[in-house]
Amino acid sequence: MGKFKGFWSFLSEQGRDLPLPRELVDGKTLVLTGANVGLGIEASTHFANKKPSLLIATCRDTVKCEQTLEVLRKRCTGTQPSSLDSWPLELSSFDNVRSFVDRFGAEGPERLNILVANAGTFTPVYARTQDNWEVILQVNYLSIALLSILLLPHLLRSATSDDPSRLVLVSSLGHYLAGPMLTGSQNWDHVLGAINAENFGVSGASRYNLSKLLQVAFVRELSARLPSPTPLVVTTVDPGFCHSSLQRELEKYWLLRMVLGFVKWLLRARTSEMGSRNLVYAALATNAQAMHGKYMSSCEVVEECDYLLSAEGKAFSERLWGETIEVLSNVDGRVSQIVSSYLPAR
Ligand SMILES: NC(=O)c1ccc[n+]([C@@H]2O[C@H](COP(=O)([O-])OP(=O)(O)OC[C@H]3O[C@@H](n4cnc5c(N)ncnc54)[C@H](OP(=O)(O)O)[C@@H]3O)[C@@H](O)[C@H]2O)c1
Incomplete structure (x- = not known):
């Protein structure tokens, strides 16, 4: 989909049939988060x-x-039942993320080849988690960063020179709208602290879009710290505007449900299955090194928002990385060890 090139171009992209990679994942271990509904169940079905x-x-x-x-x-009758499993993971709790990683270390297989961080939330109301972070900020950004970093050693261990591991973060076209929220951020004492405040962001939608921009910034910083050619290909993907349960909080109200239904019709919302192809493509397509550190839309590498490409945005991303590592190191001591062992400063 790329940068917004106008309404008609957007509509034509929305209606495009997306490719489904032929590559198999035989012999590989995958973790996909948020698998029960929407894009997650469809992408899981493809992988399964x-x-x-x-x-x-x-x-x-x-x-x-x-x-x-x-x-x-039921959907994948040709697949060995023992090749499919489902584990609980609640991203609004850092402890839960740590327990998941501990379980993976204790019970999981040696290898982890692909991590697809698909789970995400949207809520119109400001609320905080038990860890005292705004819900969208923690679920869509901080916990995904924690999960990615704690699983990084497993992903790196599983890579071979001709078959790198994959880390895919599911972002959104909405991140293009979030840059202006960060204007002047160089003067803020603490970026994450400022974003966490109740008076920051005019709506749930703006906080959601910003969380998706933070993911893109995180991927740019993480990818830049990995060696080249990389043993771990890191990408963010925009699945396009899709039918799913993402707006469930708004759809509780019949009027909003009708408005959203009309908007989805007008904007040719993709089915969850079509949207999920973006995730599968980013995880499996063979031109992996060209996708590293990139933002993808409609199964193509496209430019991130102008803000992240600007000098101010680059300085913001670097600062965000530093603060994220600091916050997450206080959550789990392994984070700083992993960063110093595998992710040297640029
Ligand atoms: N649909 C779109 O148009 C669109 C566009 C751009 C980006 N995206 C992104 O695509 C991804 C998938 O969303 P979707 O559209 O498929 O929405 P969805 O149907 O609502 O699925 C979201 C998934 O994330 C899980 N999740 C939500 N909060 C969580 C938490 N605190 N801990 C763990 N898992 C949690 C949900 O679990 P529960 O069902 O149990 O809550 C569900 O499995 C999200 O990252 C979303 O931001 C979607």
Whole structure:
């Protein structure tokens, strides 16, 4: 989809049939977060049909895990049931992320080849998690950064010279709208602290868009710290505007449900399955090194928002990286060890 090139161009992209990579994932272990509905269940189905050694599809609780596993086993009858599993992972809690990683270390296989950080939330109301971070900021950014860093040693260990591991963060076209929120951020004492405040951002939508910009900035910084050619290909993807449960908080109100239904029709919302192809493509397409550190849309590398490409945006990203590592190191001591062992300063 790329930068907004006008309404008609956007509509034509929305209606485009996206490619589905032919590559299999045989012998590989994958973790995909937010697997019970929307893009997550569709991407999980694609991966499950590609003969994984093990697909761990995460959901927020054990009931959703059991339901998801049942759906996947019904949809993917040609796949060994033992190749599919579902583990709980609740991203609004750092402890939960740490427990998931501990479990992976204790019970998981040696290898982790692909991590798709798909889970994401949108809520119109400002609320804080038990860790005292604004919900969208923690779920869509901080916990995903924590999960990615704590699983980094597993991903790096599993890479071979001709088959790098993959880390895919699911971002959004909405990140293009978030740059102006960061104007003047060089004068803020603490970027994450400022974004966390209740008086920051005019709406849930603006906080959501900003969380997606933070993901793109994180991927740019993380990728720049990995060696070249990289053993771990890191990308962000925009799945396009899709039908899913993402706006469920708004769809509780019948009037908003009708308005959203009309907007989805007008903007030719993709099915969740079509949107999920973006995730599968970023995780499997063979031109991996060319995708490293990049933002993708409609299965193509496209430019990030102007803000992140500007000198101010680059300084912001570097500062964000530093603060993120500092915050997450206080959550889990392994973060600073991993960063100093594998991610030297640029
Ligand atoms: N749909 C679009 O138009 C669109 C556009 C751009 C980007 N995206 C991104 O695509 C990704 C998938 O979204 P979707 O559209 O498929 O929405 P969705 O149907 O609402 O799926 C979101 C998934 O994330 C999970 N999740 C939400 N909060 C979580 C938490 N605190 N901890 C762990 N998991 C949590 C959900 O679990 P529960 O069901 O249990 O809450 C669900 O599995 C998101 O990152 C979203 O931002 C979507």
